[in-house]
Amino acid sequence: MPYRTIIEPFRIHTVEPIDFPTETERHEALERAGWNLFGLHADEVIIDLLTDSGTGAMSTEQWAGMMRGDESYAGSRSYYRFRDAVKGVTGLEHVIPTHQGRAAERILFSTAVKPGDVVPNNTHFDTTRANVEYQGAEARDLVIPEGKVPAARHPFKGNMDVEALRATIESVGRDRIPLVMVTVTNNSGGGQPVSLANLRAVREVCDEYGIPLFLDACRFAENAWFIKLREPGYADKTPREIAAEMFSLVDGCTMSAKKDGMSNIGGFLAMNDADLAHECRNLLILTEGFPTYGGLAGYDLEAVARGIEEALEEEYLRYRIRSTEYLAEKIARAGVPIVQPAGGHAVYLDAGALLPHIPASQYPAQALACALYLEGGVRGVEIGSVMFGKPQADGTEIPAPMELVRLAVPRRTYTQSHVDFVGEVMIAVAARASELKGLRMVEQAPWLRHFTARFEPLV
Ligand code: F0G
Numbered sequence: 001m002p003y004r005t006i007i008e009p010f011r012i013h014t015v016e017p018i019d020f021p022t023e024t025e026r027h028e029a030l031e032r033a034g035w036n037l038f039g040l041h042a043d044e045v046i047i048d049l050l051t052d053s054g055t056g057a058m059s060t061e062q063w064a065g066m067m068r069g070d071e072s073y074a075g076s077r078s079y080y081r082f083r084d085a086v087k088g089v090t091g092l093e094h095v096i097p098t099h100q101g102r103a104a105e106r107i108l109f110s111t112a113v114k115p116g117d118v119v120p121n122n123t124h125f126d127t128t129r130a131n132v133e134y135q136g137a138e139a140r141d142l143v144i145p146e147g148k149v150p151a152a153r154h155p156f157k158g159n160m161d162v163e164a165l166r167a168t169i170e171s172v173g174r175d176r177i178p179l180v181m182v183t184v185t186n187n188s189g190g191g192q193p194v195s196l197a198n199l200r201a202v203r204e205v206c207d208e209y210g211i212p213l214f215l216d217a218c219r220f221a222e223n224a225w226f227i228k229l230r231e232p233g234y235a236d237k238t239p240r241e242i243a244a245e246m247f248s249l250v251d252g253c254t255m256s257a258k259k260d261g262m263s264n265i266g267g268f269l270a271m272n273d274a275d276l277a278h279e280c281r282n283l284l285i286l287t288e289g290f291p292t293y294g295g296l297a298g299y300d301l302e303a304v305a306r307g308i309e310e311a312l313e314e315e316y317l318r319y320r321i322r323s324t325e326y327l328a329e330k331i332a333r334a335g336v337p338i339v340q341p342a343g344g345h346a347v348y349l350d351a352g353a354l355l356p357h358i359p360a361s362q363y364p365a366q367a368l369a370c371a372l373y374l375e376g377g378v379r380g381v382e383i384g385s386v387m388f389g390k391p392q393a394d395g396t397e398i399p400a401p402m403e404l405v406r407l408a409v410p411r412r413t414y415t416q417s418h419v420d421f422v423g424e425v426m427i428a429v430a431a432r433a434s435e436l437k438g439l440r441m442v443e444q445a446p447w448l449r450h451f452t453a454r455f456e457p458l459v
Helices: 023-032 060-067 077-090 101-112 126-134 162-172 196-209 220-230 239-248 274-287 298-310 314-333 364-376 416-431
Strands: 094-098 118-121 138-141 180-183 213-216 252-256 267-271 346-350 381-383 404-408 439-443 454-457
Touching (some): 060 298, 077 094, 077 239, 094 101, 101 252, 101 267, 118 162, 196 239, 267 274, 314 346, 364 381
Parallel strands (some): 118 138, 180 213
Antiparallel strands (some): 346 404, 381 404, 439 454
C-alpha cells in the first residue's frame, strides 16, 4: 500500500483498564518499595515497560488453541503439537518443554557445565549469568567492542567478537569450555541483533575446537527481522527461512516462550545431541515435570505452539520493530541519549550520559528509572550497576560497563498514544536531569540482587 503509516496488524478484542495513581500515591508506593520498581504493585503503574516477558497480548487463535489443551499427564496431544511447532521452526531434534527460559538454562548448565568451566556468550542475560555462576563456572561476555558503546552505530551490535572467542578458547583450554552461547537479540547489550555472517563465523570456531554452540533464542524472530532488513542477501527471504538458517548453525537452544513465543508463560530446551537430551530429561523429571509437559499446563503448550508461528508473521514483525523504533526516535529527538540504533523489543536510555553528575556507585540508571515512575507512572528497568555491578570484599563495587534504563515494549499490548505519552514523560524528566540525585543501596541478596535490593535516595 502507498501509505507511510504502519498500523497495528490487529484490532482490540478485550480491554484491560489502566490505573492512574496520583503523584502522592506514586511517591508513597516507591518509598514502600525501597526505591526498587520491582516492589511496586501493578495497579500503582500507569504504563508498564518493566519487561516484554510474558506481558504480551495473546491472539484469538492462541486463546482458541488453549480450549484444546490436553491435560494428560503423559503423552498429551498438546505436547506433540508443541513439539512439532518447535521442530518446524528450529529443526532441532529433541524438544524439552520448561516453565520458562531460566528453567531451560538451569537444566542445560546443571548437565553440561562444571565448576571451573568458562561459558562464552555475546552478553549473558542476568538469569543466564547467574545460572552459569551457580554451577561454579565463569560467564564471559564477548560482544564486539561497538556493542559496549551506547552511541556507536552498527547494524549488528549484538555480534560476538570472534577473535576474542578464539583467544578465550586458546587461553582457557578447550576442555574447560563446555559450550558457547549466542543470545539473539542481545538483550543486556541493548536488544541488538546478531548477523548470520557472525553466527557462521562463531560456528566455524566452535567446529575447529569441537565445542557445541547454543542459541539463547528468546527473541529469535525479532533477530530474523533485523537480518532481513540489514544483512545483504536476505531482503527477499521470509523471517521463517532466516530463522531456519539461524537454527541450522547451532546444536541447541534455550528459549523463553514469554518473548517470541508470544505467550504468558513457557519455554523450552532443544538440541540435537540425544545423550545430552536424555540427561536433561532426567533432571527435568526431578524438578519440572514429566517430559511431555515440563511444568506447563497442556493449554500453555498450545499457546506456545501457535505463538511461535505468529511471531514470524511479516506484518507483525514490521509493526513490532517499527513501533519500538518510533519510541526511540521520539526520545532521541528530545535530546535524550539512547543506545543506537533502537533495539527490537526495547529502547535503552543511556543514564550514564544523561546523568554524568551521578557516579556509578550511586546508581544513575536506578535513579533515572525512579524519576520516570514518579513523573508519569512509567515503569522501566535498570540495566546497569544494580544489575551487573560486582561487589568486592572491601565494600566497593566494580561498576557495570553501561548504565542503562530499558523501556521494554510488551507485544501487541500498547497503542501509539501510549507510546506518545511515554515520550512526553521522558522529555519532562530529561529537562530536569541535572537536578536528579543518586541512591544508596541499603539491602541486597547474594544473587540477582536487582530484584529485591532496597535503596535510600541521597539528598
Ligand atoms: N535469556 C534472555 C536473553 C532473556 O531476556 C531472558 C528473560 C531469559 C533468558 C530468561 O527467560 O524470564 O523466561 O526465565 N528476560 C526477561 C526480561 C525477564 O525482562 O528481559 P525467563
